[in-house]
Structure formats: structure tokens, C-alpha cells
Amino acid sequence: MRKWIxxxxxxxxxxxxxxxxxxxxxxSGVVLTDDQGREVSVPNDPQRxxxxxxxxxxxxxxxxxxxxxxxxxxxxxxxxxxxxVAKVGAPWPGFSTETILNHEPDLILSSExxxxxxxxxxxxxxxxxxxxxxEGIYKDIRLIGQMTGKKKQASDLVDSLxxxxxxxxxxxxxxxxxxxxxxxxxxxxxxxxxxYTAGSGTFQDxxxxxxxxxxxxxxxxxxxxISMEELVHADPDMIILEDYQYGVSxxxxxxxxxxxxxxxxxxxxxxxxxxxxxxxxxxxxxxVDGLEALARTIHPELFTALD
Amino acid sequence: xxxxxxxxxxxxxxxxxxxxLVACATMATALGAVSVSFSDVLKIFWxxxxxxxxxxxxxxxxxxxxxxxxxxRVIGAALVGAxxxxxxxxxxxxxxxxxxxxxxIGTSAGAALGATIAMLLPLSMAFLGFGMVxxxxxxxxxxxxxLVYYLAxxxxxxxxxxxxxxxxxxSAMLTALMFLVITMSDKLYDKFHSVYSFxxxxxxxxxxxxxxxxxxxxxxxxxxxxxxxxxxxxxxxxEEGAAHVGVDVEQSKTxxxxxxxxxxxxxxxxxxxxxxxxxxxxxxLRLVLGPDHxxxxxxxxxxxxxxxxxxxxxxxxxxxxxxxxxxxxxxLIGAPVFIYLLRRHGKEYAL
Numbered sequence: 001m002r003k004w005i006x007x008x009x010x011x012x013x014x015x016x017x018x019x020x021x022x023x024x025x026x027x028s029g030v031v032l033t034d035d036q037g038r039e040v041s042v043p044n045d046p047q048r049x050x051x052x053x054x055x056x057x058x059x060x061x062x063x064x065x066x067x068x069x070x071x072x073x074x075x076x077x078x079x080x081x082x083x084x085v086a087k088v089g090a091p092w093p094g095f096s097t098e099t100i101l102n103h104e105p106d107l108i109l110s111s112e113x114x115x116x117x118x119x120x121x122x123x124x125x126x127x128x129x130x131x132x133x134x135e136g137i138y139k140d141i142r143l144i145g146q147m148t149g150k151k152k153q154a155s156d157l158v159d160s161l162x163x164x165x166x167x168x169x170x171x172x173x174x175x176x177x178x179x180x181x182x183x184x185x186x187x188x189x190x191x192x193x194x195x196y197t198a199g200s201g202t203f204q205d206x207x208x209x210x211x212x213x214x215x216x217x218x219x220x221x222x223x224x225x226i227s228m229e230e231l232v233h234a235d236p237d238m239i240i241l242e243d244y245q246y247g248v249s250x251x252x253x254x255x256x257x258x259x260x261x262x263x264x265x266x267x268x269x270x271x272x273x274x275x276x277x278x279x280x281x282x283x284x285x286x287x288v289d290g291l292e293a294l295a296r297t298i299h300p301e302l303f304t305a306l307d
Numbered sequence: 308x309x310x311x312x313x314x315x316x317x318x319x320x321x322x323x324x325x326x327x328l329v330a331c332a333t334m335a336t337a338l339g340a341v342s343v344s345f346s347d348v349l350k351i352f353w354x355x356x357x358x359x360x361x362x363x364x365x366x367x368x369x370x371x372x373x374x375x376x377x378x379x380r381v382i383g384a385a386l387v388g389a390x391x392x393x394x395x396x397x398x399x400x401x402x403x404x405x406x407x408x409x410x411x412i413g414t415s416a417g418a419a420l421g422a423t424i425a426m427l428l429p430l431s432m433a434f435l436g437f438g439m440v441x442x443x444x445x446x447x448x449x450x451x452x453x454l455v456y457y458l459a460x461x462x463x464x465x466x467x468x469x470x471x472x473x474x475x476x477x478s479a480m481l482t483a484l485m486f487l488v489i490t491m492s493d494k495l496y497d498k499f500h501s502v503y504s505f506x507x508x509x510x511x512x513x514x515x516x517x518x519x520x521x522x523x524x525x526x527x528x529x530x531x532x533x534x535x536x537x538x539x540x541x542x543x544x545x546e547e548g549a550a551h552v553g554v555d556v557e558q559s560k561t562x563x564x565x566x567x568x569x570x571x572x573x574x575x576x577x578x579x580x581x582x583x584x585x586x587x588x589x590x591x592l593r594l595v596l597g598p599d600h601x602x603x604x605x606x607x608x609x610x611x612x613x614x615x616x617x618x619x620x621x622x623x624x625x626x627x628x629x630x631x632x633x634x635x636x637x638x639l640i641g642a643p644v645f646i647y648l649l650r651r652h653g654k655e656y657a658l
Contacts, residue, residue, distance in 0.1 A: 074493070093490045130465065161411070190426055190501040192438065193380075193513040194630055225504070228376050228513070230628035232368045233341040247429030255433075257514030259375045 020204055033141060036113045042125050042147045046107035048127075050100055050146075053111025056129050057082050058284030059141055060109075061156055063150045071103045073111075078278065078286070082146060091115075107147065134165065137283050153241040157285060164241065164288050165210065168295045171302045172212030181237035183213040184265070187223060188243045192256045194225040203287060204242070205278055211295040212302070213238070228259060239265040240297065242280065244273035272297045308539035317602045324609040328385065328632040332559040335381045335485035335620035340627035343369045350630045375514055383512035383521070383577055384633075389583055390525040392611020393532050395585030397567035400539035401560060402467050409585035411565075412455045412474030414448040416481035418575040421447025422505045423485050426498050437517060440505070441576035441613035448572035451477060455566060465560055466629065467546075506636030508581030510551055510619050521573050528570040529608045535562065542597065583637040584611055587645045593650045613643070 009058045029043040031268040050071045051057040057076035060069050066079075073095070086103065089095040091111075097118050100108065108119055108126045116126045129144070131137045138158045145154020185204050189195035198204035200222035216234040218225060241248050250271035252259040265271055276279055279290030296303045337348045344364065350361045351373050355498070363370075372559040394409035396584050410416075421443035434442045457510045459469040489502060512518060541549040546556050574581075589603065596602055615633070618640060622633040 090493070098343040188498065188501070189512050190438070190440065191504065191509075193511045194509075196500065223500075224629050225500075227623065227630055228626045229340040229372050229623075232371050232376065235368055238562060241431060244319060247431040249431065252431055257375070257516065258372055262371055262375070305325055 011235075027150075029125070030147070031297065032127070032147065034128040035132075035136070036116075038116070038128065040125055040127045042127060043106050045103075045149050046125075046147065048103065048105045048107070050103055050105040050108045051076060052088070052091075052095065052100075052108065052115060053129065054078065054278070055282040055284040056109045056111055056144075057085075058282065058286060059129075059144055061140070061271045062173045062285045063145060063148065063153050065144075065148055065150065068104060068148070071100065078284075086169065107142070117250060124128050131283050133203070134210075134287065137285075137287065138162070142287075161285060161288050165291060168291055168303070169210055172299065173211065175194045175212050180212055181270075182216050182234060183208055183298065184226075184231060184234070184236040184239045185214050186239060186241050186243055186248070188246070189248060189256075190246075191225070192260070193228060195231075196223055197226045198223055202249060203283060207291050208240075208281060208298070210291055211298050213294075218298045224270070232259060232263070235264050237265060238270045238298065240274060240294070241262070241271065242274045244275070245277055249273070320596070321601065321605055322470065323417040323623060324613070328609050328613040328616070331616045331620075332381050332385060334386070335616045336377045336553045338624050339377055339619055340623060340630075341368075341372055343358075343373060348373055350433035361550050379515045379518045380619070380623075381616055382518050382613045383538065384510045386518070386521055386525045387574040387578035387581065388588075388615025389529060389608040390521075390617075391578075391581065391585035391615075392572040392607040393529050393604060394567040394570040394574070394642055395611075396589040396600065397532055397563050397570075398537070398585075398608045400542055400600055401563045401567070401588055403542065403545075404460055404467075404471070405590070406586075408582075409567065409574070410580070410582075412470060412568075413451040413478040414479040414483065414568060414571045414575065415580050416485070417447035417451025418444040418480045418572065419447070419506060419580060420485040420488070421445070421501055422579075423451075423559060426501050427488075427492060435577075437520070439645075440501075441511070441517070445572045445576040445580075448575055449483075449568060451481060452564065452568040456561075464557055465564075470564075472576050498524065498605075505579040508579040508634030508637070509622065509630065510578050510615075512577055517577050521577055524573045525570060528566055528573070529604070531566055532563075532570075532608075533601070533604045535559070536604045537561070539600040539604075578615075579632075579634070581615070581634045581637055583634075583641045584615055587641045588614060591645055591648050594648045 029041045029286055031039050031041045034040050047068055048070045049060065049065065049068050051060055051069055052073045054076045055071065057069065057072045058078055060066065061079050061082060066081055069085055071088045072082060074087045074090040076085070077080045079158050088099045091114070094114055095118070100119065101122055101124070105124055108124055109127055109129050110116070111129060113128050113130070116128065119126050129140050131140050138161070141158055142154050145151045185198050185208060187196040187198055197217045199217040199222055201221045202223060205215050216236050241250060241252065250273055253271055260266055275293070279286050279293060337345050347365045351365070351370055354360045355374060379654055391409050392514050393528060395407070398407040398409060399405065422440045425439035425443040428439045430438070432439050453471045455470065456465065456471040461469060462584065523574050525580050541554040542551065550556050589607045592603055592606050592610055595605060615637070618636040619633050621636050622631050625631060
């Protein structure tokens with residue numbers, strides 16, 4: 001019994017002292033709320049940043065913070081300088097905690113929340129950057145600017161992105177319902193009898209709407225396999241292939257089956273590839289490039305001069 | 308009810324089951340993510356089948372949905388269910404093991420590894436109008452059975468116990484290999500949902516092409532199984548007993564193993580790893596009809612087909628336009644039905 005009490009007392013002392021130590025650290029930084037609603041105390045002017053998400057890496061480089069990025073996830077490949085930064089793994093099959101900590105980061109920006117519990121006990125600030133729409137991207141760019149003392153650059157970047165988005169929406173906002181083609185956006189047709197598509201709440205869905213199209217999958221949330229019946233029923237005016245990178249070419253759709261060959265978009269040749277899927281799926285500044293590319297695809301008559 | 312069905316002539320039971328299958332298939336064709344009225348469905352069928360036509364009052368899409376999407380899919384589901392249930396009867400009879408199902412000697416692991424590798428290949432690759440996933444799933448299932456058979460062979464015999472053990476070990480190894488492939492691949496991170504769909508099972512029929520290839524394999528397989536069903540009855544006496552009544556035990560084993568494996572591979576190639584059908588349908592029918600394989604084989608095939616047609620219909624219609632994996636439904640519906648039959652039967656149950 002006495003042993004137990006001793007152990008408890010020792011534990012209490014350890015816990016309270018480490019809590020005090022943590023409190024001590026907090027006072028030197030700023031407390032910000034991340035995209036998971038967590039209050040994170042971020043150190044002042046972090047110099048050793050680990051980016052666990054290619055969109056985050058793109059934001060950091062766009063704010064001229066490339067020299068502070070000490071490591072990234074395996075997928076961070078843009079801009080070219082990011083390729084030579086040390087890599088620490090990927091969400092699948094998992095990040096290496098010790099490799100991350102070995103880079104002695106003072107701030108970790110992560111595109112997903114699952115990693116937080118793995119890293120936070122080691123006393124590093126982990127801030128989750130997980131915007132759900134373009135406004136959210138602007139907010140996160142500003143937050144990253146605030147953390148790193150690049151408020152001005154962040155604000156300028158957001159202004160230029162906003163201006164480019166407006167240049168597109170100024171032309172598409174006035175389109176009537178009939179002038180907006182219905183669109184099937186194919187994410188992955190590994191199973192051509194129920195291909196994956198992007199529903200509401202995805203960046204692809206938001207971009208299609210802004211670019212002057214109507215996503216036939218908008219009634220459902222998130223990425224999901226659409227039923228072919230629904231696709232035939234909707235008979236979209238246009239099909240956009242994000243799985244172009246997996247070897248799906250626009251002229252191969254008719255060969256999938258009679259049903260595909262019979263879709264209006266296939267018969268009329270209105271099937272278009274997404275040349276660079278990173279532009280439409282990564283929530284970095286290049287998402288606006290993706291918007292411009294989609295706008296040119298969906299409304300070539302309005303956007304020939306956008307190049 | 309048990310006594311009642313036993314007194315009926317086998318042909319009557321088969322005809323009744325076939326009528327039930329047709330009724331299920333008709334209902335499944337009438338229901339789907341997009342609603343098409345039942346009278347339109349019948350008119351579309353009539354127009355296709357007869358020279359006298361109703362005037363077309365339905366949207367063009369309805370005809371495509373009924374004739375090019377739902378009908379081939381419903382028939383595909385029936386073929387998968389029939390193939391799995393028949394393979395289940397064969398393996399349970401051959402191995403005299405109540406836990407035997409079509410996947411017991413490793414076909415599922417081989418198919419899953421094949422399908423996973425196929426998902427890494429460019430989507431533009433195709434074979435006989437099939438994507439690479441069904442082709443490699445089929446090949447993987449068959450290759451695994453060959454391997455297991457070869458490993459289990461002792462001299463000129465293939466003891467059941469070594470076959471079960473070899474199947475178990477090869478399965479474990481291939482499953483590990485599959486997860487290794489998934490783990491090592493960058494691309495599969497994006498395609499995880501496809502692997503998942505395959506493992507959970509789901510009828511993947513994009514048109515008549517697949518039905519035209521899988522259909523003959525399954526139908527011929529079931530007819531051959533029925534033709535040799537008396538040998539399975541002999542196996543119920545044990546291998547020695549079977550030999551005493553004049554059955555060539557080793558030859559029969561090879562034949563049934565090959566037959567069950569081809570049926571399973573065909574089913575898996577367009578259905579993924581649908582569980583429960585091959586295990587429970589044969590058991591349920593054995594409870595109701597008794598152990599005679601000459602009746603059990605055709606009845607299991609038809610009932611398995613009807614069961615999967617209904618499960619697939621639910622998979623398509625419970626949460627449209629999304630589809631839920633049919634493997635979830637086969638277990639959710641199959642388990643209670645089977646428990647009911649088991650309780651109702653009352654007596655001790657033997658193979």
C-alpha cells in the first residue's frame with residue numbers, strides 16, 4: 001500500500017512539473033485555432049518547419065518560406081526545390097515519428113489529424129491545415145503567414161488569388177442555368193461499372209461550380225462510387241477525366257461498354273482530360289490554376305484569352 | 308414444412324425454385340437507383356422480345372438502364388450466387404467439413420492478390436473486354452488452387468487434411484503478400500477504396516460482355532456438378548466407403564477440386580470476395596431438403612443465385628445513388644436466416 005502511495009506521489013510530481021513546463025512554453029508563442037478546432041500554441045517565428053502535406057508545402061514555398069522547411073511528406077514535389085527537401089514518409093503506410101523528430105522541428109503543419117497524437121506528446125506544436133473550401137485556403141494561408149511573420153506576403157498572395165478567381169467568376173456568374181453544362185467528373189474508374197466521382201464538399205465540386213458547370217454528383221457528399229444508372233439518367237453534357245493520369249484517355253470511354261458509348265458526352269466527343277490532377281486536388285495556391293484550366297475546358301468560348 | 312418438401316418430387320422443387328429466381332430477378336430489374344415504373348419495365352421487355360411494339364413513352368435513358376445496366380447486372384449477380392453456392396456444396400461434400408466454403412483452399416487470397424496487382428496496372432489495359440482486375444483475380448484464384456493441390460499431393464494421393472493445411476498456409480502467405488503490395492505502393496494509397504470494394508465484394512458488371520464470358524463457365528460447371536453428384540453422395544461414406552461402392556476417389560477429388568475452383572474463380576472475377584453465400588446456402592438447403600447431392604447441387608445453385616440477386620438489389624437501392632458492398636448484406640441477411648433454420652430444424656445436424 002505504501003509503495004502505491006509513493007508511486008502515485010512520484011507520478012503526480014512528474015505530471016505536474018511537465019504540465020508546468022508545457023505552460024512555460026506556451027507563454028512564448030501565440031495560440032491559434034487549427035482546422036480541427038484545436039487550440040495550438042505556436043512558437044514565435046518558427047525556423048524549422050516540417051510540412052506533412054503537399055498543399056502545405058506549396059503554400060510555404062509560395063510565401064518564400066522554403067528555406068525554413070526542414071522536411072516534408074513523400075508526396076511534396078512542387079515547386080522543384082521541394083523535391084530535394086528531406087522526406088519523412090506518407091499518411092499511408094505511415095509517417096516515421098523518429099525521422100520527423102530527428103529534424104528537430106519547432107512547428108509541424110499537417111494535412112491530417114491522425115498524426116497529432118503521435119507527435120504532440122513530444123512537445124512539438126502540431127497545427128492541422130485542412131481547409132474545406134477556397135475561403136478556407138485563404139484563411140489558412142493568412143494563418144501560416146501570421147505564424148511565420150509573413151503577414152504581408154500572405155495577404156498579397158490571397159489578394160492575387162482572389163483577383164484571379166474573380167476574373168473567372170465575373171464571366172461565369174452571369175451564365176443562365178441552360179448555359180451551364182452538366183458535368184460528370186471521373187476520379188477513378190478502376191471499376192468502370194461504378195466509377196468514383198467527387199460530390200459536394202470536395203474542391204473539385206467547388207471548382208466545377210465556379211468554372212460555370214453543374215456537377216451531376218453534387219447531391220451527395222464527398223468522393224463516392226456513382227451508380228451507372230444515375231450516370232445514364234443524368235446523361236451529362238461533358239465528362240472530365242481526373243484518372244487521365246492512370247491511363248484513361250478520352251477516346252477509350254466508348255470502348256468500356258455499350259452504355260458508355262451511348263452517353264451523349266461520349267457520342268458528341270465532349271470528354272476532356274485533367275492534364276495535371278494536382279491542380280484540382282491539392283488545396284495550395286495552384287488550385288486557382290486548376291480553376292482556370294477547368295474554366296477553359298468547360299467554357300472555351302469565354303476563356304480563350306486566359307492563358 | 309420439412310416433411311412436406313421431402314415428399315415432393317425433386318423436379319417440382321427445382322421448378323418452384325426456378326420460378327422464385329425469376330420472380331426475384333424481375334423485381335431486382337424493376338428496382339434501382341433511378342426509378343423506372345414497373346409497367347415501363349415490362350413494356351421495354353415486351354418491345355425487345357416481340358415484333359409488336361408499344362410506343363415509346365419513357366425517356367431514352369430508361370431503356371439503357373433496364374436492358375444494358377440492370378438486366379446484365381441481375382444476371383451477373385445470379386451467376387455469381389449460383390457459382391459460389393455450387394462451389395460451396397462441392398467443397399463441403401468433398402472435404403466433409405462443415406466450415407468449407409468456396410474460399411477454403413486459398414482461392415480468395417489468390418484472387419485478392421491478383422486483383423491488387425491489377426489495380427497497379429494502367430487502366431487502359433484490357434482482355435476480352437474485361438479490365439485487368441477480373442482477369443488477374445480469375446488467374447490468381449486458379450493459380451493458387453494449382454499450387455495448393457501440388458503442395459498437398461503425397462505420391463498419387465491428395466489427403467484432405469494436407470489440402471486444408473496447405474490451403475490455409477498458402478492463403479496466409481498470399482494475403483500477407485497482398486498487404487505488402489498495398490503497403491509498398493504509392494499509387495494504391497489513392498486506390499485503397501478499390502481494394503476495399505474487392506475485398507468486401509460487389510457485383511461489377513458493366514454490360515453484357517462479362518455475362519457472355521462468365522455465364523457459360525458457370526452454367527456448364529453447375530451441369531457437370533449435377534452430373535457427378537452421385538459421387539459426392541458416395542463421399543459421405545468416407546473415402547474408403549466411397550471406394551467400396553466403386554468410386555475412383557482420387558480422380559473424383561481432382562475433378563471436384565477443379566470444378567469448384569473454376570466456379571469460384573469465375574464468380575470472384577466479377578463479384579469480388581462475397582462471403583457467406585457459398586457457406587450458408589448449401590447448409591440451409593441441406594437442412595430443408597436433406598443430404599442428397601443430386602437434389603442439393605441444382606437447388607443450391609438456383610437458391611444461391613436468387614439470394615445474391617436480392618442482396619445485390621438491396622446493395623443498389625438501400626442508399627442510392629451510392630452502392631454498399633454486397634458482402635455486408637449477404638452476411639447481414641444470411642446469418643439470421645440460417646440461425647432460424649438451424650433452430651427450427653431442432654435435431655442434431657450432420658453433413
